[in-house]
Amino acid sequence: MITPRRLHATALAFAATVATMTGAGTAFAAPASATSGRPNCAGPASDTWVNVTIDGVRNGNGLMAVTLYADESRKFLVKKGSMYVGRVDATAPETKMCLFVPKPGVYVLAVYHDEDSSRNLKRGGVLGLPEEGFGFSNNPPTVASIPSFRSVRLNIAKSGLSTRIHLKYP
Incomplete structure (x- = not known):
């Protein structure tokens, strides 16, 4: 059963997520020359990237925002804790993109x-729960709380690896 206390904790966590996703880091898609033939790449160009497929996209409106976090639990979902946000045009039923990462290593994607x-x-209601779709690397359960840091860590050992993130809509 979801208690009001758990819902409030969830709302606070999502508020932190929003602050991080919208206020931290530079967000942009890399220019075509920097993508070396990899369309829909986002983030500061580097020699390392991960292919991301986001499924469960209910429509092609707007943008898909992918926030990159370093492997530091204290920075996960906190204001100014992300490395940057990459954005690409949304496509339904799935959006495919690549996200540059600084170098091979462990990261988290939101x-x-x-x-x-x-x-x-976009959030609504008294608790400020999200009104738009969201998801995390490794697709952990997020019914009444944010996922644990350990459950969303993603090892990007080399360029060109692929991951799939399923969006959940309220």
Whole structure:
């Protein structure tokens, strides 16, 4: 059973996620020359990238925002804790993109479907729960709380690896 206390904790966590996704780091898609033939790449160009497929996208409106976090639990979902946010045009039923990462290593990806292109995760109600789709690397359960840091860690050992993130809509 979801208690009001757990819902409030979830709302606070999502508020932190929104602050991080919308206020931290530079967000952009890399220019075509920097993608070396990899369309829909986002983030500061580097020699290392991960192919990301985001499924469960309910429409092609707006942008898909992918936030990259370093392997530091204290920075996960906190204001100014992310490395950057990459954004690409959303496509339904799935959005495919690549995200540059600084170098091979362990990272966390948090995604939201910015349907109105506001560059903010739309929230509603008293608790401020998300009104747009969201998801995390490794697709952990997020019914009444944010996922644990350990459950969302993703090892990107070399360029060109692929991951799939399933969006959940309220």
